[in-house]
Amino acid sequence: MSLQFEVVPVTPFQQNCSIIWCDETNEAAMIDPGGDIHLLKEKLQQLGLTLTKLILTHGHLDHVGGTAPLAAEFNVPVVGPHKDDAFWLEGLPRQSEMFGFPMTEAFEPTQWLEDGDVITVGKQTLAVYHTPGHTPGHVVLHSEDANVAFVGDVLFKGGIGRTDFPKGDYQTLINSIKGKLWPLGNAVIFIPGHGPVSTFGQERASNPFVADEMPLY
Template structure:
């Protein structure tokens, strides 16, 4: 048994929404449903999986814009992010205006996440790491069996998340990457919020923002 995933780019920002599932039970979660709800429902149907929850890494509109209608359509709870992102979720109407997105009403998740929490997806487990810096309540989800991490906007191939938004902080973000993500291992593949996949090892060796001169192997 293992954790499977399919990336579905959504919204004009082409944000990576991930449908993840346990191949033993076919129970699934959707990580960062930023929009394009009908498209996500169609992919879920094609995959033949049963979505039991939506999981949010942080409160930015392009990652949460489809949350409420999708949760309602699928009748599932919304898990995460960390409660320090409450102001982003409460500010969604303003974010909608600012970015020219369809109006997204403020909402609270069913459950906030804390560092060290675990989320079950079928028989698979996601470990939760609180990784502030891009937003104060950002979390990263890690599955040890598949060596896969869903990192939202913390880390990208060749880049890191912006820290010029309200309550963003550059040193905090760098510290979160180096102390929370790197210890998970160089062989971990990560799915960023935007753009192509990479590995922690590749970024440690080559990413100009966070490279630490560690050898790849």
């Protein structure tokens, strides 16, 4: 019994939507369903999964654009992000205009997340970490069982999230990465919001923004 996942890049921004599921119950969640709903539904069907919830790491349009229609169609709750990103979700119509995306109406999640919360997917669990900096309400999700973290736009292979958006802050982001992510362990594989996967140890050794000369082994 373990947590499984498959990454489906969506939207012109190639945002990594992660479909995660418990391989004992086939209950699934989608993390950051940013758009291209038809692709996500096809993958869900191919895998033979039952969608039980949608989980958001933060309020940017390329991560949340498909949320409301999926929640309505499958009648599932929307979990996250932290309430400090409410202004991003309220501003979705303006984000749509700014980025040339289809019009996306504002919505409020079923549940805001707090640092220390636990999300269940079937018989699997995800620990929630509040990781502000890219946005003030950003959260990261960690499965200890699968040794994987879903980090949204906090950290990338060789990079970190932008901090030039409203209420973004560079030092806060660095503190989130070093204070919340690194203690989870060097061997943790992370799925970023865009681009290839990596490990925390690899980024500690080589990422120019957050490396600490930590040896890989």
